[in-house]
Amino acid sequence: AQTVTQSQPEMSVQEAETVTLSCTYDTSENNYYLFWYKQPPSRQMILVIRQEAYKQQNATENRFSVNFQKAAKSFSLKISDSQLGDTAMYFCAFMKYGQNFVFGPGTRLSVLP
Amino acid sequence: KAGVTQTPRYLIKTRGQQVTLSCSPISGHRSVSWYQQTPGQGLQFLFEYFSETQRNKGNFPGRFSGRQFSNSRSEMNVSTLELGDSALYLCASSPDLALDNEQFFGPGTRLTVL
Numbered sequence: 001a002q003t004v005t006q007s008q009p010e011m012s013v014q015e016a017e018t019v020t021l022s023c024t025y026d027t028s029e030n031n032y033y034l035f036w037y038k039q040p041p042s043r044q045m046i047l048v049i050r051q052e053a054y055k056q057q058n059a060t061e062n063r064f065s066v067n068f069q070k071a072a073k074s075f076s077l078k079i080s081d082s083q084l085g086d087t088a089m090y091f092c093a094f095m096k097y098g099q100n101f102v103f104g105p106g107t108r109l110s111v112l113p
Numbered sequence: 114k115a116g117v118t119q120t121p122r123y124l125i126k127t128r129g130q131q132v133t134l135s136c137s138p139i140s141g142h143r144s145v146s147w148y149q150q151t152p153g154q155g156l157q158f159l160f161e162y163f164s165e166t167q168r169n170k171g172n173f174p175g176r177f178s179g180r181q182f183s184n185s186r187s188e189m190n191v192s193t194l195e196l197g198d199s200a201l202y203l204c205a206s207s208p209d210l211a212l213d214n215e216q217f218f219g220p221g222t223r224l225t226v227l
Contacts, residue, residue, distance in 0.1 A: 037218075044116070045203065045218040091156060098211040100146060100169045103156035 002027045004094050004104035012110040013082045020067075021077045021107045023092030029053075033095045034068065034075045039106075040088040048090070051075065082111045114139055117206050117219035125225045131192040134222045138185050138206030144168075145187040146216060147179060150201040159202075161210060162187055168211075191224075199226045 003026045013019035025034070036048040051059045051068050058066050063083075067076045079086055092104040118137045126132050138145050146169075147159040158171035162181035179189040185206075191198055201223050205216035 044220050045205075047215055047217075050215065100158045100161055100171065100210075101216065102158070103148075105155040 002029070002094050002096065002102045004092050004102050006090075006092055006104040006107050008107045009105070010108045010110070012112055013079075014112050015082055015084060017082055018078060018080045019082055019109065021079075021090050021092075021109065023075045023077070023104055025073050025075065025092070025094045025102075025104075027073070027094065027096070029096050031097055033097075034066075035093040035095070035101070036064070036066070036075075036077045037091045037093060037103075038086075038088045039091065040085075043088075045091070049077065079109075084111050084113060087111045117204060117217050119202075119204050119219040119222050121222060122220065123223050123225075125227060126194050127227050128194055128196060130194050131190065132194060132224060133188055133190045134202055134204075134224070136187045136189075136204030136206075136219060138187070138204075139217055142206035142208050142217070143185055144207040144210040145181055145185065146205045146207070146210065147187070147189050148203040148205065149173075150203055150221070151199075156203070159189065163209065163211075194226045196226050198224065200224060 005024045032053045035050045038048045039045040049061045063080045065078045089106045091106045094102045120135045144163045146161040161169040165181045176192045181187045201221045203221045204219045
């Protein structure tokens with residue numbers, strides 16, 4: 001069974017600075033997707049960024065980018081120019097084609113003014 | 114397009130009762146997944162429905178069941194509630210989870226079992 005680990009339960013960053021959230025996963029699969037989801041306080045979970053395992057190029061979405069290291073089974077999220085609205089729980093998730101999502105335990109990120 | 118909606122948003126039940134939660138997916142989405150979110154266990158997958166059929170199932174006891182209707186709306190039912198069933202229950206929809214892999218989440222139903 002696949003597992004997803006997020007080793008940082010909580011993190012904080014000053015506004016406008018850069019922060020990196022870690023995620024590692026365990027799988028024997030070769031084809032899969034990886035995701036970062038954001039869950040703001042008392043708000044809905046939304047997709048931040050996703051990466052197809054067959055793509056070597058790291059995904060980017062505006063201030064959000066990933067460092068995908070397939071051999072190391074690592075998928076970290078970098079948030080540049082952090083904003084107060086980035087304060088949220090961040091979940092890393094793994095999905096094998098055609099099967100359900102497996103989520104990590106989450107990292108609570110606080111952006112400080 | 115309207116997002117994923119879940120009703121009710123909050124629910125208080127007592128041990129031994131049963132509860133039904135409802136989820137309306139985004140229009141056109143045929144896949145609906147359910148998750149249980151607790152502080153201790155995080156997000157755990159319950160089941161996924163596609164075209165009225167359960168396609169994937171997580172590791173939960175048989176007290177947890179679900180169904181999907183022809184309009185893709187889904188319900189999940191928990192019978193003989195236990196204190197440990199207190200959680201946020203999230204529903205997520207996708208056009209077809211097996212092909213188009215982004216899930217869109219609803220706001221959740223917060224269930225408290227007393």
